[in-house]
Amino acid sequence: MNNNYEPMAQFKRLAISETGFVFDPQTGYSYLVNNTGVEILNCLKKELSEKEIIEHITKNYDVEEDQVERDYESFILRLKDYGLYKEELKENGVEKQKTKEK
Amino acid sequence: MVSKSKKQKRSSWKDNLVIAVTGLATGENPQPGVPIIRSIRNAGFEGKIIGLVYDPLEAGIYGPNLADEVYEMPYPSEGPESIIARLEHIRKHTKIDVLIPTLDSEILPYVTLEKKLKTYGINMYLPTREQFMMRDKTKLDKLNEMFNIPTPHMILISEVKQVYEIPNKMNLPVMVKGRFYEAYKAYTVDEIIKYFNKICTDWGLPIIIQKFLPGDEYNIAAIGDGKGGIIGAVPQKKTLITEKGKGFAAVVVKDPALDEFAKHVIKSLKWRGPLELEILKAHNDNNYYLLEMNPRLPAWVRLAEGAGQNLPMALVKLALGKKVPPMPPYKVGQMFIRHNEDIIVPVSTVGELTSTSELHNIRITPVNQRIDSLLNN
Structure with a gap:
């Protein structure tokens, strides 16, 4: 039996409530994130780029761009820790899951 | 104008059915009997339910709207003959159309008795002896050899x-x-x-x-159709575990790989009847491993009902030989949170069961509870 089933696109599968309760239907784990975390996750689900996400947060919240960049990096690191953030790379036309290297 | 026939309650195949269920202990280490009865009642079953118990202090005996009658049974270790003798006594009081054994130690004796009980009109939906032995915990690694089912x-x-x-x-x-x-x-x-x-x-x-493999544990309640197919299956992850390792809260999850794993196990064994799979997703290789396969529905089976698959009621229909189509997809994100409750019962009722080994007309419904309250005030 093939037990190496490809996982679903990590954060795309998350159910995110406005209150910051985040449920991973694949693993059963749940998480709490703040308002900015909800914004970033929703932007990631919409497949916005890092630049677009930082611009979006800076535009909608009273915060400096440098601070948003730092918060974004920190949030992404946390998502990686939980196995929720992996970058999809295409090699020879085949989509592969690979953790984004810093 | 409403015709007379429409006013009358339609009679159903369920109306005169008598269902017997074992394992009514609740508390710290709950057995599956009470949740199975609740799911059957929640499917609209108003007929008679008989509790088959081993101890007068199994709390489910006295729970509201559960069993109508209760009989003490000999322990499975006393052998199939003792079970037959007791059931023959019970048959003098009531018929039994469907019997659902819910405890691991009961399944083999009832598998042995399945044909004999059929002649009494008692129907069950159980695995064959061969299927039962294949999932024995002491032979679990054989499943790996025979069917490529990974096991620790x-x-x-x-x-x-x-x-x-x-x-x-x-x-x-x-x-x-x-x-x-x-x-x-x-x-x-x-x-x-x-x-x-x-x-x-x-x-x-x-x-x-x-x-020991570090990883996340998942459980699946299911019913196999005996031909390799699945009637229903609901996977969950425990989110609250007691010191004894019992789940006191769990959430329905959805992972296509986990569903495939369960399908592979049930198809390989051509499992007939209820089951619970205990599966581990190992941290080191992200692969699923079968830890245990239990030959009965689990105590958390009401979560399956909450997720849209009433497995106990499907089991009743299958035991009666009715065709049950595969159940609808389960609802992901449904949770159960278990709670214990004190049941108040006159000591004389417990005493009656202790001395006579049976109780009759004990079902407390919201209606007779209200009448009782009016009479006492």
């Missing part, structure tokens, strides 16, 4: 002196398991010996030593 490495021991050889065969910690019940994580040889003696006293030999 295990060895069987029957003597304490064998414990000292374990560190040469697998890394500590290990899981120390009984054939029917109980499992402990042991970090040292001394701990293995302690659990060996404890399990041996309660459940006998052999003792199973299973490689």
